[in-house]
Amino acid sequence: MTKYQRYSNNTVALTTVPKVRLYVERPEEEEKWFVNIGHVTERGRWRTAPHAHPEYGQVIFVRSGRGVMNLEGSSVLFEGPCVLLLPTECVHGLDYEIDVDRWVVTIEVSYLTQVNAKLHEFIQLWALPRMISLSTSSGAAVALFSVITKLADELESKKVGHVVGTEALLTSLFLMLARGTSLDQLDNDGATRNEVRLADRFRELIDQHYRQNLPLQDYASMMAVSLVQLRAACAATTGQSPTKMIHARIITEAKRNLIFGEMSVEQIAFGLGFSDAAYFTRFFRKEVGQAPSQFRVTARDQPQRMK
Structure with missing residues (x-):
């Protein structure tokens, strides 16, 4: 459910990105x-x-x-x-x-x-x-x-x-x-169907556990494969290492919170599983090239409507 925070001037700030569901009317049978x-x-x-x-x-x-x-x-x-x-x-x-x-x-x-x-x-x-x-x-x-x-x-x-x-x-x-789309083509024609399946399953597990800072071995164990197999599948289908894929998911969520939410950088860091906000800031700067606070200001200054 979407949560809102009400301030003294009677304005309402969005604190989480709304997750909506489609209502489709169907007969019970x-x-x-x-x-x-x-x-x-x-x-x-x-x-x-x-x-x-x-x-x-x-x-x-x-x-x-x-x-x-x-x-x-x-x-x-x-x-x-x-x-x-x-x-x-x-x-x-x-x-x-x-x-x-x-x-x-x-x-x-x-x-x-x-x-x-x-x-x-x-x-x-x-x-x-x-x-x-x-x-x-x-x-x-x-x-x-x-x-x-x-x-x-x-x-x-x-x-x-x-x-x-x-x-x-x-x-x-x-x-x-x-x-009709210019897909980001990698040299992955040699990727096997099993590697494609493993990489897709790994993405699903990342979505479920990226806040928990799990070691790669835990992901491999959940998929019943070796670390060598996991790394090979990610490299063949995405051109990235498993660690890089996890980091990318964390950064995506961090950006969403910075742009659309009202939480402080410290709150975002703790919500993403970082015990130290300073470490989160260093991690974000390394991946994005800006500190989280700088990114928030820059992103919110962008025009969001057609003129």
Whole structure:
């Protein structure tokens, strides 16, 4: 639940980034939802404050119109046709200009993981939040819109085989996005399926335990692999060491707290498992190039809206 702190002047400060859940109305006899599509065409400006989705990822197809996305504290301008791809847990806010026509595809996290396992490029695609412009290819937006509307029809119809049909269309959607996106390609064609699986599992464990300062051996034990296997899988699929991946996750959370929260640097340090705020400051400066307090001031001074 989101917590707020009220000050004497009656203002309210956000102390944690809101974690929101999608409410999908379903008859009681139906199974749990795994994909949902919404079509939004509000007249006038529409804005959401920074938040995160712990239980699902989203593909937002902006068919027309423009706006700005507050992505982890940085402003990302977008103009349709384009796609905003938002993995689980990434912190984002959206400020749409007037008359933005958009389709929002929401995928439950366990199902998203299942579909991503079909192709390593899908895992790469969803590794980072992205703004994918479709303006350079005249047919890309039309093709993507066709797949999304077919997906919406499939979900609505509930015909025989609709689960299989939904998965096929969702796979086609991801494939179109992966082919049309400049993914951060590593020389990982030689990575085995098992290495890809291990690296993905390691990311999940990092998300669960990065505040606990666990030794690498504990991660390896939870995965029932050796340290050599863990290091090899991370190097083959991400080009990073396991330690570097853990540090990157800590820095991401630290930045979120500095930009969106009101906790002191000391409180953030202790919340991330550091027993010494001075050590946290040295760690942050080494990884980011700025002290936490400097980063907070610089990040908050950035313009967060379109002019």
